[in-house]
Structure formats: structure tokens, C-alpha cells
Amino acid sequence: MVDMTVPNSPATSIEDAIADLKAKFPDAVSDDKREGYSGVIVSKDKLLEVARYIHDTLGFDYLSSATAVDYLGEGNHSNDHLEMVYHAYRTTGGKALVFKAQTDREKAELPSLVSVWKGADFQEREAWDLFGIRFQGHPNLKRILMWEGFHGFPMRKDWHEAYYEQDHKPFDSRWPSGHVYRAEERNIFGKNVKYPADIDLSKLTDISESSMYEGFGMGVEYTQVRDGEGMATDQLIVNMGPHHPSTHGVFRMIMRLDGETVTHLEPVMGYLHRNHEKIGERNTFLQNIPFTDRLDYISSMGNNHGYVLAVEQLLALAPKYTPPTYRTEVLRVLMVELTRIVNHLWAIGFWLNDLGAFFTPVLYFIQERERILDFFEAVAGSRMMCNYMRFGGVFADLPERIRTVANLMNDRVRDFNTMQFLTEMINERIPRTIDELDEYLTNSDIVRVRSEGVGYLSREDAINYSAAGPLLRGSGVAYDIRRAEPYSIYDELDFDVAVQYEGDMYARYLVRLQEMRESVRILKQILPRLEYTAGESVASPFAYSGKVPIGEAYGRVENGKGELGYYVVSAGDKKAAANPWRYHVRAPSFINLTPLGVMAKGGKVADLVAILGSIDIVLGETDR
Amino acid sequence: MNGIGFIKGMLLTLRHFVESYVDDVRYGFKKYSPNVDNFQQRQGTQAAGVFTVQYPDEKVAMPERFRFVPFLVVEDYDHPERPGKDWCTSCGICAKVCPPQCIWIVRSNDPATGRPVPEPEAFFIDIDICMNCGFCAEYCPFDAIKMDHDYELASYDRTTSHIFDKDKLSKEFKYWKTIAPNRAIDEAQARGGWEHKDAQKAARRGGGAADSKREEVRARKEEEQKQPVASAPVAQETKPAAAETPAPAAATSGGGEKPWTDSEEERERRKQAALARKAARASKRE
Numbered sequence: 060m061v062d063m064t065v066p067n068s069p070a071t072s073i074e075d076a077i078a079d080l081k082a083k084f085p086d087a088v089s090d091d092k093r094e095g096y097s098g099v100i101v102s103k104d105k106l107l108e109v110a111r112y113i114h115d116t117l118g119f120d121y122l123s124s125a126t127a128v129d130y131l132g133e134g135n136h137s138n139d140h141l142e143m144v145y146h147a148y149r150t151t152g153g154k155a156l157v158f159k160a161q162t163d164r165e166k167a168e169l170p171s172l173v174s175v176w177k178g179a180d181f182q183e184r185e186a187w188d189l190f191g192i193r194f195q196g197h198p199n200l201k202r203i204l205m206w207e208g209f210h211g212f213p214m215r216k217d218w219h220e221a222y223y224e225q226d227h228k229p230f231d232s233r234w235p236s237g238h239v240y241r242a243e244e245r246n247i248f249g250k251n252v253k254y255p256a257d258i259d260l261s262k263l264t265d266i267s268e269s270s271m272y273e274g275f276g277m278g279v280e281y282t283q284v285r286d287g288e289g290m291a292t293d294q295l296i297v298n299m300g301p302h303h304p305s306t307h308g309v310f311r312m313i314m315r316l317d318g319e320t321v322t323h324l325e326p327v328m329g330y331l332h333r334n335h336e337k338i339g340e341r342n343t344f345l346q347n348i349p350f351t352d353r354l355d356y357i358s359s360m361g362n363n364h365g366y367v368l369a370v371e372q373l374l375a376l377a378p379k380y381t382p383p384t385y386r387t388e389v390l391r392v393l394m395v396e397l398t399r400i401v402n403h404l405w406a407i408g409f410w411l412n413d414l415g416a417f418f419t420p421v422l423y424f425i426q427e428r429e430r431i432l433d434f435f436e437a438v439a440g441s442r443m444m445c446n447y448m449r450f451g452g453v454f455a456d457l458p459e460r461i462r463t464v465a466n467l468m469n470d471r472v473r474d475f476n477t478m479q480f481l482t483e484m485i486n487e488r489i490p491r492t493i494d495e496l497d498e499y500l501t502n503s504d505i506v507r508v509r510s511e512g513v514g515y516l517s518r519e520d521a522i523n524y525s526a527a528g529p530l531l532r533g534s535g536v537a538y539d540i541r542r543a544e545p546y547s548i549y550d551e552l553d554f555d556v557a558v559q560y561e562g563d564m565y566a567r568y569l570v571r572l573q574e575m576r577e578s579v580r581i582l583k584q585i586l587p588r589l590e591y592t593a594g595e596s597v598a599s600p601f602a603y604s605g606k607v608p609i610g611e612a613y614g615r616v617e618n619g620k621g622e623l624g625y626y627v628v629s630a631g632d633k634k635a636a637a638n639p640w641r642y643h644v645r646a647p648s649f650i651n652l653t654p655l656g657v658m659a660k661g662g663k664v665a666d667l668v669a670i671l672g673s674i675d676i677v678l679g680e681t682d683r
Numbered sequence: 684m685n686g687i688g689f690i691k692g693m694l695l696t697l698r699h700f701v702e703s704y705v706d707d708v709r710y711g712f713k714k715y716s717p718n719v720d721n722f723q724q725r726q727g728t729q730a731a732g733v734f735t736v737q738y739p740d741e742k743v744a745m746p747e748r749f750r751f752v753p754f755l756v757v758e759d760y761d762h763p764e765r766p767g768k769d770w771c772t773s774c775g776i777c778a779k780v781c782p783p784q785c786i787w788i789v790r791s792n793d794p795a796t797g798r799p800v801p802e803p804e805a806f807f808i809d810i811d812i813c814m815n816c817g818f819c820a821e822y823c824p825f826d827a828i829k830m831d832h833d834y835e836l837a838s839y840d841r842t843t844s845h846i847f848d849k850d851k852l853s854k855e856f857k858y859w860k861t862i863a864p865n866r867a868i869d870e871a872q873a874r875g876g877w878e879h880k881d882a883q884k885a886a887r888r889g890g891g892a893a894d895s896k897r898e899e900v901r902a903r904k905e906e907e908q909k910q911p912v913a914s915a916p917v918a919q920e921t922k923p924a925a926a927e928t929p930a931p932a933a934a935t936s937g938g939g940e941k942p943w944t945d946s947e948e949e950r951e952r953r954k955q956a957a958l959a960r961k962a963a964r965a966s967k968r969e
């Protein structure tokens with residue numbers, strides 16, 4: 060356990076860092092003066108140099124988020140351009156250094172920062188895939204969520220999806236003359252896809268598959284391949300997934316094997332891609348809240364929290380702003396800490412599945428999860444898609460009783476006092492389950508033999524690859540956003556950051572175990588706070604048609620799977636906008652896959668499944 | 684590593700195995716019998732062992748706030764004044780706030796003046812698209828749309844039966860009071876009484892004098908309905924209403940008017956239609 064105290068002496072403050080940067084690169088770095096924006100704009104030819112300086116000299120070793128924004132036809136920004144936005148942090152804690160680089164839309168090119176932060180790898184591929192920014196010097200610039208050969212760049216403002224109706228919701232066709240139709244009925248091809256007569260299907264080439272195998276050395280003569288001992292050997296390329304029970308969803312890995320040993324691995328994803336972010340830009344700010352539930356569907360409360368925090372940052376720019384009440388914050392922390400326990404129970408349980416303990420452990424753990432979900436259901440109305448948080452408030456306060464009402468045939472009724480239920484759960488049931496889990500697994504010989512020393516990720520790699528959550532903390536980096544950059548009421552709560560130094564699967568398991576204990580510790584501090592804030596309002600002041608002041612914000616929370624961040628831009632000609640101009644999700648499940656190749660290399664195929672399990676991904680969030 | 688950790692783990696498994704039968708013994712192997720009242724205990728925080736719910740022989744009843752697809756509140760079918768009358772005023776807020784935009788509302792217009800009438804002519808929810816978020820119910824200013832608890836909506840055909848129209852969506856206010864008694868009370872308190880906001884307003888104004896204009900519209904509509912009009916995707920010519928968002932409350936202004944006065948026959952007709960709908964639904968459920 061390391062108690063993290065954040066050294067935020069003035070010498071290391073963000074302002075100093077920016078001043079230093081401007082002094083060092085007077086021509087290349089300038090303040091971002093747009094209203095509601097922060098950070099610096101770096102000219103693109105110096106970007107790599109500046110980034111290296113930020114990393115090496117200024118010590119911003121962790122690149123949290125790198126994403127693009129398309130400013131097309133956005134009046135306040137003078138000319139149309141694409142912009143990359145980077146948020147870099149120090150793993151010792153503190154605020155972000157935000158820097159941006161702009162490029163032309165027609166010939167979109169920027170230098171790749173993979174050589175500085177390897178964590179930029181997937182994020183730049185995503186920006187190439189969805190925005191069409193070509194990153195010079197990127198080692199493997201292929202599409203990542205869409206397939207190779209896909210036409211266009213879907214996140215650009217001038218790209219329209221199938222059945223495109225309008226730029227922004229609410230759509231005019233719904234009211235007052237909402238004559239219903241199914242979008243599919245508008246398919247111009249009707250039920251069958253008909254190709255125009257002059258298209259010869261046999262001449263169409265599909266490069267989506269073949270391009271994936273680039274870099275795998277397909278078709279190399281076996282005589283030219285040597286194994287470690289210099290023996291000529293054959294190599295095998297194996298596809299695992301997308302329909303594989305152990306990939307936790309539709310996820311695919313292509314690997315090159317030498318016997319049983321993985322020599323090269325590339326994850327392939329996007330099978331569950333629905334362009335969540337484009338949907339988010341069509342939506343109003345409010346409408347995005349239930350959509351965030353569907354990202355990491357195990358921890359919807361945490362997803363809500365990150366998003367409302369981001370938007371609340373923007374709302375705070377308005378001349379009149381009422382921050383959430385204390386009770387609101389208490390309720391939010393209550394929910395997200397319960398969610399963290401749910402997430403870790405699930406993660407450990409399924410990881411055990413991956414190790415071969417088929418479903419017995421999982422069922423023991425998710426029994427407890429069921430209790431927590433019962434509670435969520437009674438409070439928020441749904442077990443998993445909680446949609447609980449609102450801007451400046453929450454959906455509703457705790458009900459007095461968790462009471463069910465018989466409605467359908469064979470309905471069986473329960474009736475509990477909410478506070479009593481909660482207290483028993485936090486003081487008795489959950490700690491008991493965690494202890495049981497500990498007793499069951501921590502010293503189990505099988506678990507230890509299978510997981511110690513397997514899936515190793517070094518401390519340096521973990522930071523450089525932008526790993527987050529238990530993956531980062533299992534590699535000896537005591538970085539937890541609740542401590543490093545506290546939000547909500549975490550700065551007044553007493554808890555330790557769980558950390559382990561071995562960097563293997565077992566270390567990640569121990570981090571999760573410890574984190575659940577810390578969550579219980581937090582929850583025990585929440586209970587009295589719930590008592591004495593009873594009666595305070597938790598209602599959101601945000602109207603259904605509410606507008607958000609223009610500006611940018613990056614809200615991030617420590618979710619069960621790691622750092623979940625939302626980069627939100629509100630833009631427009633007026634002082635406030637109803638729809639986000641940009642809505643980006645920094646998804647831990649996505650970015651934590653960047654080091655998968657490193658962790659898997661040299662390991663056995665059988666361990667690969669468990670390594671993936673130890674990262675803990677949810678494809679709803681990976682693919683967005 | 685000497686196997687002790689492993690053995691400990693196996694003992695734990697054994698304990699779980701034994702525990703799963705404790706309840707069975709306690710309830711004389713009638714644990715799941717509908718005659719044994721143990722659900723609360725089995726599903727509570729003190730429960731141990733297996734707590735599987737034997738769906739569909741037993742189901743977990745839903746808490747009040749549970750949300751599935753929405754339904755429209757209509758006045759009770761035996762309401763003395765306004766049986767079966769929609770609570771919805773077709774203000775359109777739910778359609779605007781709905782995240783996946785699955786609510787479609789056709790607002791009634793007075794055929795003569797083109798002015799909107801606070802009542803939906805048609806109301807559709809595409810339940811395939813509905814994401815069960817509950818925003819519509821949360822933001823409806825008239826408590827006219829509520830989240831239903833009936834989650835057993837699976838069907839064999841996707842394309843024909845999953846766009847719910849007003850008939851399918853409408854349920855009596857009574858129903859809401861049964862599935863969410865406490866919330867219904869809270870909402871009634873906020874409204875200032877059990878009745879719909881408009882009805883209360885009318886009552887406060889003393890009623891009496893029939894709202895002649897409204898009556899007129901009604902009569903004319905009646906005329907039109909003599910020729911049955913399919914409510915669904917008939918492209919109707921709707922004059923763009925001059926007033927942008929006619930606040931329903933404002934539309935009823937005019938002084939001393941009662942928003943709804945049905946004739947005897949009309950009331951009877953509504954009631955019969957409503958009862959028929961109810962019967963149809965009930966028979967479908969069998």
C-alpha cells in the first residue's frame with residue numbers, strides 16, 4: 060500500500076510547465092485562446108519535438124487521451140480544420156497538460172507520437188480510422204474499428220450514416236406530425252440488395268481480411284524462419300475469435316505461433332462498433348447519459364459519473380451554476396463504489412473461468428452482485444442500464460423501502476428497508492464474500508502456478524502504453540485518479556491505493572481484491588454521510604432542453620476497468636449549445652489492449668486467454 | 684506450494700455444496716412451493732445457499748421504479764367524467780427528450796382553424812428501439828407516460844407487432860396506482876390531487892358552462908370518424924402550426940372553460956371502446 064501524496068509544488072504546476080514550454084519553443088507553442096478552452100496549440104512540424112520535451116523533460120509520462128475533433132463549419136473557429144487533442148499527465152499526480160495540433164482537412168497529416176508514448180498507438184489508429192488523419196511515422200497505421208477498405212471517415216462532420224435523418228436530435232419528424240415508419244423501410248434497395256447492372260461483383264476486391272495479416276509474415280518459406288535455437292521451423296498463424304467463448308465478446312486475436320509459443324499478436328476489434336461517438340454528437344447532452352450505460356455495461360453507474368462530471372465542468376462556465384449538493388455526491392460515490400465491487404467480482408470470476416475453473420467461482424461471486432443489482436434496480440429502475448446520474452443531481456433519492464409490487468402472474472414480493480438492506484450488505488455480506496474469495500483463491504496452488512510470472516508488464520511499459528486501472532497498479536504504479544486528481548468527495552474519504560509490484564496476472568488479481576476491500580472501507584464512510592444528509596435535494600436543475608456553455612472539458616473517473624475519460628466539446632455561435640460538438644470516450648477497455656501484444660509475446664496460447672481475462676475488457680466499451 | 688491452498692479451496696466448494704441443500708431441508712423439500720412463504724427470506728441479505736428464482740414458476744416482482752417500455756396513462760374506464768380519456772396533451776416533450784427518438788406523436792388539430800388541440804391523434808412507440816431509459820416518464824409534465832413493469836414482450840415477429848400504437852400503449856390510471864402505489868401518491872401530491880392537471884384546473888374554475896369551441900371540434904371530428912381512417916402512416920397534410928410550441932395549458936385558456944365535457948353517448952362510447960381494448964389485451968395474455 061502506498062499512500063499517494065501529490066507533490067504539487069509550484070515548480071511543477073501546469074502553469075509553470077506551459078511557461079517553460081513556451082520559453083523553449085517560442086515559435087511553435089501558443090496558448091489556446093478560444094473561449095472555454097485550455098492548454099496550448101503546437102504547430103504541427105514541431106509536434107514531435109515538443110511532445111518529446113513534454114515527456115522527457117517536463118515529466119508528463121502518461122498520455123491519457125489522444126483524440127481528434129473536426130471543426131467543419133464551426134463559426135467560432137475561423138477556418139475548417141482537424142485538431143488532435145492530447146491530455147498528458149504525470150503519474151505522480153496532478154492535472155493534465157493539454158496540447159493540440161491542427162491540420163488541414165483535405166490533406167490531414169500529423170506526426171505520430173507513438174515513439175514518445177506507445178499508448179498513442181491505438182488512439183492514433185482510431186483517429187486515422189474515424190477522422191482520416193494520417194500519422195507519419197506510425198508503425199502500423201491500419202484501420203482499427205472499421206475494416207480496411209471502408210469508404211470515408213465516419214466521425215467527420217460531413218459523413219452521414221445510413222438512414223441519416225438530421226444533424227441533431229430531436230428530429231423534426233417525430234412531433235407534431237409523427238407518422239411512424241421504420242428506418243429500414245427507407246432502404247432504397249427494399250428487402251434485397253440489388254447491385255447496379257454494370258457492377259461485376261467478381262471484380263470487387265475485399266482487402267479487409269488480407270490486410271490484417273500484414274506484418275505476420277504469411278507465406279514465408281519455413282526454411283527461412285529460425286526459432287530461438289537457430290533451428291529451421293515452421294510458423295503457424297492462428298485466428299482466435301471473434302466468436303470465441305473466452306474472448307469476452309466478439310473480439311479477435313491474430314497470432315503467429317512457434318509451437319505453443321506466441322511470437323506475435325495483434326488484436327482485431329470493432330465487431331461491436333456502432334459509432335457511439337457519432338450517435339453522441341447527434342444526441343443532446345442529456346440524451347447521452349443512457350447511452351453511456353451501454354459502454355461498459357457492467358459498470359453503468361461509473362460511466363454515468365464520468366460523463367456528468369465532464370458536462371458539469373462545462374456547466375460551471377455559465378454565469379449561473381448550482382453545483383451538485385453534498386448528498387448528490389454521496390449518492391454518486393455510493394453507487395460507483397458498489398459498481399467497482401460488482402466489476403471486480405465479475406472480472407475475477409471470469410478470469411477464473413479463463414483459467415479453467417468453469418463457472419463455479421463466478422457463480423459464488425455474482426451471487427453478491429445480484430444483491431447489489433437488486434439495490435440498483437430499486438433505486439435507479441434498472442439492474443444494469445442504470446441511467447442514474449443527471450447534470451447537477453441524480454435521478455432520485457433512495458426509496459425508503461426496497462419494495463416490489465406483484466404485477467405479473469407468479470410474481471413473488473419482497474420488502475426491505477433500504478438503509479437496513481444497504482447496511483447489512485456493506486457491513487456483512489460484501490466483506491464476507493470478499494474474505495471467502497480471498498480464502499478460496501489467493502493461496503490456491505493452481506491459481507498461483509497459472510498466474511504468477513505470466514502476462515508480465517513492466518512498470519515502464521505500463522506507463523508508456525497508457526495502461527490504466529488494475530493493469531497499471533499491478534505493475535507497481537500507484538496511480539488512482541481518485542487520489543491523483545480527486546473528484547467528487549474522494550479527497551475527504553479515507554482509503555489506500557491498491558498497488559502490487561510484480562506486474563503479472565497474479566498481481567492484478569491481488570490489486571482487484573485489495574481494491575474491493577478499499578471500496579468497502581469507503582462505503583462504510585458513506586453510510587453515516589447518507590444518514591446525516593437525508594432530506595437534502597438531489598434533483599437536477601437541468602431542463603430537458605437544457606443548453607451547455609461553449610467550451611471543452613475532459614472529465615475522468617477511476618472506473619473499475621481503469622481510467623474512463625470523456626472529452627466533450629460544446630461549440631456554436633451562441634453562448635451555449637444543446638448538442639455536443641464532440642463527444643469522445645477514452646475507454647479503458649480499448650486502450651488497455653495496446654500492451655496485449657507485449658504481454659502475450661513469449662507466452663503460451665493457453666495463457667493468452669487468461670492474460671486477456673486479467674486485463675478485464677468489455678467489448679461494449681472497446682468497440683464503442 | 685504444498686496443496687494446502689488448493690484443499691482449502693475445495694473445502695469451500697464443499698461448504699457451498701452443502702449450503703445449497705440447507706434451505707431444502709429447512710422447508711421440507713418444498714422450498715419452491717408456492718404455498719411456502721419464504722421468498723423474502725430466500726432473497727434477503729441474510730440468505731445463504733442457492734437463491735435461484737425458478738422463473739417462470741416464480742418471478743421476482745418488480746420494484747416501483749423499475750422501467751421497461753413506457754405506457755400511456757388514460758383515465759380509468761369507469762371514471763364518471765372522462766372515462767378512457769388520454770392524459771397526454773401531445774405537448775411533444777417526451778418525443779423530444781427520447782434519446783433514440785422512438786416516440787412518434789401526431790398532434791390533433793382542429794380541422795377548421797388548424798389550431799392544435801391538446802390531445803394526441805396518434806401515438807407510437809417503437810419498442811424495438813426504445814432503450815428503456817425512462818426519460819419520457821421523467822420529463823412528461825402531465826404524468827401521462829409511465830414506465831411499465833411488464834417485461835414479457837417477446838414475440839415471434841419483429842416487423843409487424845413491435846410498433847405500439849395508442850391502443851396498445853394505453854392503460855388505465857388505476858393500473859399505475861397498483862404497480863407504483865407510492866410514486867403515484869407522490870405525483871398526485873405534486874399535482875395537487877388525484878385528477879389530471881387539466882381536470883383540476885377545470886374544477887377550480889367551477890366548470891358548468893360547456894366549452895363550446897371544444898365541443899364543436901369534437902363534433903366535427905366525430906363526423907370525420909364516421910369514415911374509418913387508418914391512423915398509421917397515412918401522409919396527412921398538416922398545416923405548419925403558426926404557434927411554435929403551443930403550451931397545452933395556454934391552449935385551454937379562455938376563461939371559465941372546462942377542458943372536457945363529453946356528451947352522455949360519447950362517454951358511453953369511450954367506455955365501451957376502452958373495455959373492449961382491455962378485454963382484447965386480457966385475452967391475448969392467456
Ligand code: SF4
Binds near residue numbers: 770772773775822827
Ligand atoms: S410529454 Fe407527456 S403530455 Fe407531452 S406528449 Fe409526451 S406523454 Fe404526452
Ligand code: SF4
Binds near residue numbers: 752
Ligand atoms: S423509455 Fe427512453 S427510449 Fe423508451 S420511449 Fe421513453 S424516452 Fe424513449
